[in-house]
Structures are given as structure tokens and as C-alpha cells.
Amino acid sequence: MTAPQPPFAPAPEAPFGPVLRANALTKIYGSAPVETHALKGVDLQIAAGESIAIMGHSGSGKTTLLHLLAGVLAPTSGTVSWRGRDLASMSDADRTKLRRSEFGFVFQSGQLLPELPALENAALPLLLAGIDRSMSMQLAREQLGRLGLAGLEQRRPGELSGGQAQRVAIARALVSDPEVIFADEPTGALDQATGWDVMRALKESAYICGAALVVVTHNPEVAHWCARTITMTDGRISNVAVQQPTSLEAQLVPPPPPAIFGGVGGAAR
Numbered sequence: 001m002t003a004p005q006p007p008f009a010p011a012p013e014a015p016f017g018p019v020l021r022a023n024a025l026t027k028i029y030g031s032a033p034v035e036t037h038a039l040k041g042v043d044l045q046i047a048a049g050e051s052i053a054i055m056g057h058s059g060s061g062k063t064t065l066l067h068l069l070a071g072v073l074a075p076t077s078g079t080v081s082w083r084g085r086d087l088a089s090m091s092d093a094d095r096t097k098l099r100r101s102e103f104g105f106v107f108q109s110g111q112l113l114p115e116l117p118a119l120e121n122a123a124l125p126l127l128l129a130g131i132d133r134s135m136s137m138q139l140a141r142e143q144l145g146r147l148g149l150a151g152l153e154q155r156r157p158g159e160l161s162g163g164q165a166q167r168v169a170i171a172r173a174l175v176s177d178p179e180v181i182f183a184d185e186p187t188g189a190l191d192q193a194t195g196w197d198v199m200r201a202l203k204e205s206a207y208i209c210g211a212a213l214v215v216v217t218h219n220p221e222v223a224h225w226c227a228r229t230i231t232m233t234d235g236r237i238s239n240v241a242v243q244q245p246t247s248l249e250a251q252l253v254p255p256p257p258p259a260i261f262g263g264v265g266g267a268a269r
Contacts, residue, residue, distance in 0.1 A: 018045040019179055019212060020069055025078035027064050038064040040235035041078070048179065051203065051213040053223035056232030063184060065232065066216045070103055070182050071095045100125050104173030104211070106202065108185040112157040112168060118144060119153035122171040129176070136175075143171035146208075147201055163194040167201055174205055181206050183215045187222055199225045 027039040038061045046052060046069075056062040067073040068080055071087045080087045082102070087095060099105075104125075112121045120127075123140035127133065144153055147167040157165050166186060173181050186202060187195030203225050206213040215226055223229045224243075231239040 019048050019083055020044075020046040021079075021081045022065075022069060023079045023081070025065070025068055025080065026076045027061075027068060027073065028076045037235055039068070039075070042235075042237055044069075044230065044237070046180070046212050046214065049207075049210050049212055050228065051206065051215070051226040053215045053217055053226035053229045054232060055217060055220065055223050055229055057218065060232040061235040062216045062232045066182055066184055066214060069214065070105070070180075071099060097129075100129055101176050102179050104176065104178035104181040106166070106169045106173050106181065106183040106186045108188040112165060112172075114157050117154045117156055118149060118160065118164075118168045118171075121157070121168055122175055124172060125176045140171065140175050143175050144168070147171055147205065161194075162190050163198055166190065166198045170198075170202055170205055174209055174211075177209060178211055180212045180214060183213065185217055186215065187217075187219070195222070 022042055022044040025039050025042040025044075026037070029036040029038060040061075042061075042065060044065075054062045054065060064073065068075050071080065071082075071090075074088060082098065087098075090098070112118075113124070116124075119137060119140050122144055123136040126136035126139060131139075141153060144150065144167075147170060149164060149167055149171070152160065152164065155164075157168070160168065169186075173183075181202070183202060187198055190198060199222060202215075203213065213226065215222060217223055220229075227243055229239075229241045229243075230237055231241070233239075
């Protein structure tokens with residue numbers, strides 16, 4: 001880990017610049033005299049294929065930052081740029097299309113539709129984008145197979161384990177071949193061993209498709225999977241730490257810290 005740095009988080013050099021850039025972001029909820037300053041001037045760059053963990057205590061601004069980067073919320077001031085284009089300059093329809101095609105999302109609870117089987121849950125972004133149903137189902141089936149869920153395509157979320165359901169959520173996030181995957185506490189509802197397996201699947205999948213991975217977490221052992229850790233404190237970036245893997249294998253599948261995971265790496269239960 002590097003020593004604490006100034007509250008600016010540069011991305012590694014990319015051939016065509018960062019895919020996402022935040023500049024002087026602020027976000028205020030409410031209005032005077034009752035205001036909450038969730039972000040207080042955040043600068044951040046994210047390169048293609050980079051993995052970043054955003055850490056911090058509850059109320060530090062980490063989830064607000066993720067929502068602004070993904071175009072779910074608009075900043076009070078400052079800009080978020082996607083490949084040089086200000087998200088605020090896009091129409092609502094264009095931002096929705098961006099989130100459906102270029103961004104993938106994995107949430108703590110998965111947020112799968114309970115009435116749909118795994119296959120249709122995974123195919124949902126393609127179906128919403130108007131892709132032919134048979135093609136959508138084929139692509140979703142392939143993603144589920146890569147994540148070890150072959151044979152479970154017709155099970156509904158209530159018939160899956162927590163780890164299996166999160167893998168369906170990962171398949172859904174990846175099915176449209178996104179350039180950025182946003183994961184908000186993706187292991188928060190899982191036990192430690194299953195959480196390790198889910199993070200391994202998420203990191204491997206992002207690596208294989210070449211997507212940047214942005215993970216919001218309060219758990220340093222989840223952040224261990226990412227190449228760069230951004231620590232948020234009171235709405236600002238207070239620290240940046242960079243891991244320097246010694247091999248490609250270390251980048252792809254870092255070993256779990258034994259103190260937390262106990263060296264357990266079996267299949268998700």
C-alpha cells in the first residue's frame with residue numbers, strides 16, 4: 001500500500017484517457033437551513049479495465065459518489081464525464097440508454113425480479129434494449145454458464161442460494177458487454193466464504209470482458225480485490241492506496257486474507 005496521498009485519485013494512463021472522470025463533484029441533499037453535504041469537491045478518474053474500491057463509513061459519501069458516476073443522480077455542482085461527454089448534457093433517455101448498454105450494476109441484495117427465472121433476469125437488459133428475444137436468451141444462457149449456473153436457468157430467485165442469486169445479478173450486469181460495472185456492497189448480505197466466491201466471480205468476469213469495476217464497500221477485505229482503494233471521509237477523498245500485483249494471476253484472483261476468510265475458497269453455497 002502507498003502512503004496517504006492528496007485528495008485526488010488519478011487513474012493509470014489509458015490510451016484514450018479515462019472512461020469516467022469526476023471533476024469537483026458536490027452533492028447537497030435538502031435545502032438551507034437543513035442541508036446535508038454528501039460530497040464536497042471530489043475529483044476522480046477511472047481508466048478502462050481498472051478495478052477500484054470506494055470505502056468509507058456510513059455517511060461518508062461513497063454510495064452518493066457511485067450514483068453520480070453512474071448517472072443515477074445529478075451533482076449539485078461539478079461534472080461527471082463519460083469518454084469526454086458531460087452526463088448532465090445528455091437527455092434522460094440517453095442517460096438511461098447509457099446505463100442499460102455501457103454500465104452494469106450489481107447491488108447488495110441482487111434486486112432480481114422474483115417472478116422471473118434466472119435466465120430471464122439475466123437477459124433483462126437486452127430485452128429492455130429491444131434485442132431479439134432468442135438472441136437475448138442465448139447471450140444470457142452463455143453468461144450464466146460462465147458463472148457456473150448451467151442447469152439453473154429456470155430457477156427463480158427464491159429457489160437459489162444467496163451466492164447463486166448474486167451470480168445471476170453479475171450475469172445480468174455483464175450480458176450487455178458493459179464498459180463499467182458498478183457494484184454496491186455486492187457481498188454485504190452474504191457469509192464470508194460465499195462473499196469471497198462472489199468477489200472472485202465478479203473480478204474474473206470484469207477482467208475477461210475488459211470492463212472497469214467500481215465497488216462500494218465498507219469491508220477492507222472486499223477492497224483487497226481491487227487495484228486501487230479510494231477512502232471517503234465526510235464527503236471527500238481522504239486517502240488513495242494502490243496495490244501492485246506481482247503477476248497477472250495476482251491481479252485476476254488475489255488470495256483471500258486468511259484472517260477474515262480463513263482460506264476458504266469453495267463453491268458458493
